[in-house]
Amino acid sequence: MTHKLKTLISSDELKCPKCGHPHIWKKYETINALEKMDMKKKLLKNEIFQFTCEKCAFKAPLTYNSLYTDPKKNLMIYMAPVMETEVDEKLNELNSLQKGGTKRLVDNINDLKEKIMIADNHLDDRVIELLKIAYIGRIKKEMEDDNMQDILFDYNGGQLWFLLFFEKKGIGRMPLDLEHYRQIERQYRMGILDQSRDDFMKVDLEWAGKVMFRR
Ligand SMILES: [Zn+2]
Incomplete structure (x- = not known):
């Protein structure tokens, strides 16, 4: 039984690391692929977890703690660029929410995308x-x-x-x-x-x- 974790997006402020221009940072804390198919597509096309400065056009991957879940595939992938106490606590919480299924930990966007594509092809x-x-x-x-x-x-x-x-x-x-x-x-x-x-x-x-x- 997969726990229904809903898509959760929060906002934060982020200054461009190159020119300092302030941005509103849309943080995808949880992405439920079943609920938000378009979000999954954007993720695979590098449109999410990507920083683009509207002022100086600086581009860089934006990696932060985020959960990707696909209840239909019984799949949860947690992306954490750095392992810290906060991440451990979050993983423990998710573990108690759902027993079984495929649970993975990645530290970058390419690995996250790869895991999603492997699952899409019904491979292990x-x-x-x-x-x-x-x-x-x-x-x-x-x-x-x-x-x-x-x-x-x-x-x-x-x-x-x-x-x-x-x-x-x-x-x-x-x-x-x-x-x-x-x-x-x-x-x-x-x-x-x-x-x-x-x-x-x-x-x-x-x-x-x-x-x-x-x-
Ligand atoms: Zn900039």
């Missing part, structure tokens, strides 16, 4: 992170003279892929093989269960490493 982000490790192993040669800064799931229609962000070479794309996904899912089933709990979990490459290289 835990398997996706494991698959990333397998795919990174394939591109060892490319990494010899470059640094990979990020790897993110992305899709368009039925086409799934990983976006690879290299320091020098820029953005690359690797098609995601669903057969490989299923194989990873089977192979690490026990390890995945072992590293999962009914709480807000940070599921990233570090988490996947614990599953893949556990003794």
Whole structure:
């Protein structure tokens, strides 16, 4: 049973970090995707959690504590740029509101968007992170003279892929093989269960490493 957490938006003042121009900051404290489909679309298009100065045109991601919930998918994702006591308390509160379901913790907007897109494709982000490790192993040669800064799931229609962000070479794309996904899912089933709990979990490459290289 999913608790009905309603969309909540508050206002605050925010000065442009570049020119100091004052702004009204619309803070999306809770986004309920089922209730506000348009808000979800805006989030995925980078129209939310983005600061744009009307005076000097300065743009920057605006990351702050925010809950994304999709009751239909039994999904809650909490974005907290910094782990602090306040966040712990909030997560405890949400935990007691809802037992079960998928609960995730992220610290930036790209990861939040990625989790939403993975869920939209009915995939398991835990398997996706494991698959990333397998795919990174394939591109060892490319990494010899470059640094990979990020790897993110992305899709368009039925086409799934990983976006690879290299320091020098820029953005690359690797098609995601669903057969490989299923194989990873089977192979690490026990390890995945072992590293999962009914709480807000940070599921990233570090988490996947614990599953893949556990003794
Ligand atoms: Zn400005």
